[in-house]
Amino acid sequence: MTAEINPLAFIELCGIACTIAPVMAFRRALGLPALEIGSAESGQPSNQKPENIVTAQLNWVPVVGPADQDAAVVQAFTAVPETNRMIWAMADAQYIPDKEMVDPNWTRGTLSRVQMELIATRVSQQRECFY
DSSP: OTTTSOHHHHHHHHHHHHHHHHHHHHHHHTTOOOOOOOOOOOSOOOOOOOSOEEOOSSOSSOEESSTTSSOHHHHTTTTSHHHHHHHHHHHHHHSOOGGGTTOTTOBOSSSBHHHHHHHHHHHHHHTTOOO
16 A cells, blocks of 8 residues: 555555544444444645654654654654544543653553553454554
8 A cells, every 4th residue: 555655645544544443343342333434525635744754763654753752653643743633632532642651650540551551462462463
């Protein structure tokens, strides 16, 4: 896919998939019917992009510089600002706000950060995910 489309379009495509997949999986887990995804709308992309997009070693896509000073997952969508905003809005609700990533003691009041990471590690292991 990356050889066929612009890297920024690839970032946007991944952002859409990463936003829709958890919602659909959650509905499936609750036994609810899948939501129908609407038809594509006509129009042109905004083509807004930051000035300081650079190549990164820790990502397969360009990021906002400086590269590789944050975790790859934190920088992955930065080259497409609206996609990055959308991804972190979902992460804030489903996982951890991006500004709290550096705090290993952060908690939302249910599971501690350590407990969340333990569950994430186990799920990743069971799904044979390298991350």
